[in-house]
Amino acid sequence: MRGTWNKKDLLSIYDLSAEEINMILDTAAEFKKVSERKVKKVPALRGKTVVNFFVEPSTRTRVSFELAEQRLSADIINMAASSSSLKKGETLLDTIKNIEALQADIIVMRHSTPGAHDFISKHTNCAIVNAGDGAHSHPTQALLDIFTMREKKGAIEGLNVTIIGDILHSRVARSNIWGLLKLGANVTITGPATIVPKEFEECGVQVCYDLKEAIKDADVINLLRIQHERQNSGFFPSVGEYASVFGVNDEVVEKYIKKDALIMHPGPINRGVELDSSVADGDQSVILEQVTNGLAIRMAVLFLVSGGLNND
Ligand code: CP
Numbered sequence: 001m002r003g004t005w006n007k008k009d010l011l012s013i014y015d016l017s018a019e020e021i022n023m024i025l026d027t028a029a030e031f032k033k034v035s036e037r038k039v040k041k042v043p044a045l046r047g048k049t050v051v052n053f054f055v056e057p058s059t060r061t062r063v064s065f066e067l068a069e070q071r072l073s074a075d076i077i078n079m080a081a082s083s084s085s086l087k088k089g090e091t092l093l094d095t096i097k098n099i100e101a102l103q104a105d106i107i108v109m110r111h112s113t114p115g116a117h118d119f120i121s122k123h124t125n126c127a128i129v130n131a132g133d134g135a136h137s138h139p140t141q142a143l144l145d146i147f148t149m150r151e152k153k154g155a156i157e158g159l160n161v162t163i164i165g166d167i168l169h170s171r172v173a174r175s176n177i178w179g180l181l182k183l184g185a186n187v188t189i190t191g192p193a194t195i196v197p198k199e200f201e202e203c204g205v206q207v208c209y210d211l212k213e214a215i216k217d218a219d220v221i222n223l224l225r226i227q228h229e230r231q232n233s234g235f236f237p238s239v240g241e242y243a244s245v246f247g248v249n250d251e252v253v254e255k256y257i258k259k260d261a262l263i264m265h266p267g268p269i270n271r272g273v274e275l276d277s278s279v280a281d282g283d284q285s286v287i288l289e290q291v292t293n294g295l296a297i298r299m300a301v302l303f304l305v306s307g308g309l310n311n312d
Pocket residue numbers: 057058059060061062132141266267268
């Protein structure tokens with residue numbers, strides 16, 4: 001493996017170099033082999049304590065982090081915000097300082113406030129791993145998406161990736177855009193203008209408001225969930241109208257996309273909105289393979305931030 005890992009935390013893909021992203025992907029490829037073995041466990045994090053602290057709901061990210069920690073032989077504590085002393089008015093920083101006082105090594109956190117992880121990382125010696133912060137960043141989701149693209153297509157450089165949907169409220173979109181551009185992909189975003197701001201062109205992506213034009217040359221089509229919980233006003237007339245203009249159905253797949261284009265979605269899916277069930281469960285969908293790869297990516301991230309390479 002090339003390069004050295006010298007970051008305490010994983011806060012955002014924005015902070016990573018192309019070399020660091022590739023180091024995570026290469027490490028994940030090795031850990032994916034562990035999950036394919038009869039005995040799916042290695043002692044890489046033996047003696048380390050990981051606290052999973054999810055202040056927002058999660059299925060895929062929370063379960064795969066916990067499974068990754070088990071596979072690496074860590075000691076694990078799961079904390080839910082609803083049953084923590086945050087409910088009694090304790091600050092986030094005091095919560096983290098108390099977890100540190102109990103000699104945790106790594107804190108995996110999901111929080112609704114953008115930048116919460118950057119703030120606490122400056123005040124603790126624990127490694128902080130961002131499992132999603134508001135609409136800002138979701139680095140392990142982007143890493144597993146990019147890992148899946150690389151595994152299926154061989155390389156990221158020169159790949160045409162189209163992201164469809166609620167870019168404005170999506171930490172997944174931002175993280176994918178940062179990571180894909182660093183690795184040399186061509187990124188197009190599409191959806192209603194109210195949730196796909198033209199200003200994103202300043203990041204180096206193409207903004208296109210015509211679905212068919214946006215997907216015709218795509219090697220990868222990444223569909224995003226309409227995030228009703230982060231929208232405080234109507235960004236389009238109705239869910240039905242969104243589905244009829246930007247939803248991906250059998251007709252779109254048959255007539256307008258390449259036969260070898262990958263259909264991706266970070267989940268959870270709104271079936272019948274971003275995509276029809278026949279597409280989500282169809283031949284070009286790699287949605288569940290993304291979930292499988294999330295385990296390998298999270299094993300790699302935990303290993304690297306724990307100083308795994310340096311302990312060899
Ligand atoms: N993709 C994703 O972050 O899913 P969860 O919210 O279920 O973790």
